[in-house]
Amino acid sequence: MYLLRLALRPWRVAPWSQIFSALAVGFLLLLAGFLFWMQDGLKTVVVRLKGEQVITAYLQPSIESEAVNRVLDDVRGVFGADAGVAVQLVDRAEFLAGLKGSYPELVRDLEDLGQQVSQVVPRYVSISGVFAANKLDAVRKVSGIESAEASGDRYRPIVGAFSALRWIARVIMVGICFALFTGLIHLSRLNGYLQRDALGILRLWGASSMSLLAPGLVSGLLVGALGGVLATSGWLSLGAALGRQVRSLSPILNHLPAFSAQMSWILFLIGGISGLLAGVFGSLSGIQLDRQEGGQG
């Protein structure tokens, strides 16, 4: 009880230091949590981008229209139950329609070829999604397919940029944690100084090491836990909106996971534990300072 009252002394003597420190802890924790969510979520996006490709499989010109569906089914069979793989036939009319906007004269010339257009303009199957590299060979072996080629690594520049972003996020997270812990230690040293006279008396009266550490531990824990509460509140109230905002920046970011409520409890725990550990350091330095000044163990 006495030690608890001593632990609350910094809140009586220097309340704004405690409050602003708690606010800073809360903000830094929230920022670190956001960066963690982002860099962790980008891993999924990067994996997807690395694997996503487009195979263009050209049908043999001699394939009759009636046989085209069979070829399509065989191609779909190569990918089996792979989710997210889109298989689409692009026939001559669609191909020419796609070119018309950019090359209208070329399209007119091709249309003027009449029946011979089948020798020039190919029909092809476009397969897009995330699949293994060996699927290209499998598609080439399908009866009715003349040739096939894959886009391969078409998102490489974006993958590189996101990977760099993940590393930067991690570095910033480490910096934030360092700043948070340093700030808490300095506050704990201040609190230890405020409690120094009483701790000196306690030591002189035969207090145990735990009794001497307790006020600093509790002081630090209070600030850290309060910061954790602020971070938790921020996460729960702003997280969903923030996540939606980030995902809306680009279709590629749609694969980022939603903000989880579990993270808010982790932030609270980190705040409390950081405060507790910083309180230990602060207490130890206060006790050490008192010993040095007293010149006695």
Added chain:
Amino acid sequence: MLVLTEVSKWYHGQSRIFENVSFEMKKGDFLYLVGGTGAGKSSLLRMIATEESPTSGQVSLFGYPLATVSESTLRAIRQSIGYVPQGTRLIPDLTVFDNVALSLSLAGHRVISAASKAKISELLNRLGLENKRDHLACMLSGGEAQRVAVARALVRTPELIIADEPTGAQDRDYTWSLMDLFLKANVGGAAVILATHDREIVRRVRKRSAVLRKGQVTLEDAACIY
């Protein structure tokens, strides 16, 4: 119980406060520590109370040399000492009652027991502090704070009582109340070392004296030194 062997003390950049001080105290001894202002009485008592270390020499308490004693033994030694420092050094956040109770709690006693509470109340009553028990220590006068410091030291029934000018801020009535308590503890087996300027106390309660003068300690018997 207390052995000082060739103990000297000086602070960095200053001349020696005292040097080669040697004396012993046994269980049940009563020793005045007298000397002029700045003679080094408080420094000597702080060393005995384990608050400071000697610059040279050795201090032994209860048979343990303080320079080499373990942390746990030092803690046990401190729990057996009742120290009344010159500046009282009460914890301002706590009430009078809690300041005294904390001393008992740190000595390993259960504060919440009825017997402990009664003991504290009795001491506070004897020292005229019964109406101040729930007052914060920071609200007390100098004399009241000094009496609380004495109660804090005596409540734990220490084996060694170290008192630095415990009556300096008291009127005559309270001076003798405090001396009464010290003498009662001494009769109960506690060794008492008491620094004082008060000649009347030394004259009326004749005990052995250690006179600190020009950095040297001279032991005088219970004859009147004033």
